[in-house]
Amino acid sequence: MLRLFIFFLYMGGYLTYSLPALSRIKKLDPSMPVEERDKIIHNVPQKWSRTVMKISGSIVNVSGQEYIPDGPVVMVCNHEGDFDIPALLASIEKPFGFISKVEVKKAPIISSWMKVMNCVFIDRRNRQSAINSLREGAEFLRQGHSLVIFPEGTRSKGGPVAPFKVGGFRLAQDACVPIVPISIKGTADVFEKNGRLIKPARIDIRVCPPVNPKIVKEKDAKLLAHDVREIICSSLPEKRIAS
Numbered sequence: 729m730l731r732l733f734i735f736f737l738y739m740g741g742y743l744t745y746s747l748p749a750l751s752r753i754k755k756l757d758p759s760m761p762v763e764e765r766d767k768i769i770h771n772v773p774q775k776w777s778r779t780v781m782k783i784s785g786s787i788v789n790v791s792g793q794e795y796i797p798d799g800p801v802v803m804v805c806n807h808e809g810d811f812d813i814p815a816l817l818a819s820i821e822k823p824f825g826f827i828s829k830v831e832v833k834k835a836p837i838i839s840s841w842m843k844v845m846n847c848v849f850i851d852r853r854n855r856q857s858a859i860n861s862l863r864e865g866a867e868f869l870r871q872g873h874s875l876v877i878f879p880e881g882t883r884s885k886g887g888p889v890a891p892f893k894v895g896g897f898r899l900a901q902d903a904c905v906p907i908v909p910i911s912i913k914g915t916a917d918v919f920e921k922n923g924r925l926i927k928p929a930r931i932d933i934r935v936c937p938p939v940n941p942k943i944v945k946e947k948d949a950k951l952l953a954h955d956v957r958e959i960i961c962s963s964l965p966e967k968r969i970a971s
Contacts, residue, residue, distance in 0.1 A: 731926040735783050742776050743837040750837070753844050762872035769844055770823035777817035784811065784918050785928030790819040792935030796908055800869045801938065802900040803908045804956050806889045806964075807878035811915040815931050816876060820910075825868065826876040827896060830857075846873045852881075862895055862902075869903035876910075879953060886916030889961050892953040897944075901952075904945050906938040909956050911963040934963045 749772050756765055781788055796803075803824060805812065813826065825846035833839045833849050842849075848865040851857040865875055877896035884890060900907050910933065917929035936959050944952065 729925060731783060731785065732924075735780065735926055738779065738783060739776075742779070746772055746776070746841070747837065750840055750844065766823035766846075766873060770817075773817050773841060773845065777814040780814045781811075781818045784926050786811075786815075786914070786918055786931055787928075788815055788819050788931045788933065790933040790935070792937075793821060795935050795937045796820075796822050797906055797938055800872050800903065800905045801874045801908050802869065802896070802903075802905055803874065803876045803910050804892075804896070804960070805876060805878055805910040805912055806960050807880045807883050808886055808912055808914070809883050809916040809918065809920045811918045811931075812878070812883075812912055813876075815912065815915055815933065816910075819933055820935075822874060824874040824876050827861075827865065827878070846875075848875065858895070862899055865899045866902035869899060869905050875899065879957075883920065884916070885920040889957065889964075892957045894949040894953045897949050897953050897956070900941075900944050901949060904941050906941050907944050907952075907956060908938045909936040909959040909963070910934065911936070911960045913964055932965055936960070936963050 753769055753772075756768065801822075803820070805816065823845075825842070825848065827848045827850055828842065830849045830851040832842065846868045848861050848868070850861045869875060877899070879892035879894075879896045880890040881893050882890070897907070912931065912933050914929045914931035917927070918931070919926055939952075939956065947955070
């Protein structure tokens, strides 16, 4: 209970503290190179995430970052729990935005940070709106930004990795960028498995070799989703594949 209280206290305090930085970022020169701009933006959420992981008492082990190529990529990750995003933000050096449900747009300050990070908000209940959001994400990639997607569409809470939905893969196909498979294990042990209390856990993040953009572009989206899922499942410390 104490860790959860400290987490919410820190989260609220840091978000308020981050407002001046958010204001400065919104005023950055739009002609600044994308890579330089994204690194400046990434710095604040990364600091927040690293402190959050310290508050949780968790140890995050990450391997394979050398596989992440320069330039825009789509990082595809299995989705264990709510701590996936802070664990990735704390550990992955390459700046990225991510796809989120549209309801998060209502969260003050958080949604503003997500917008400057070039996150994509998707309303799954509205097909045309979801298609437009995916097009927006493809345009972010073409501009040089990177995205993380969780194609299971929901948290596994430490259970088997569910089949991947294809929508996010079409982002990479439309923008013709590499896909970087990433497996994550242990985030559900921080929160979801503890009656929604925060407890220390060991988290393993494994970055796998990228899928060449030519293969991404030419392969059928369903087959691409299947193959990337197989890569991720095979890299998990313990295989958890839904039948």
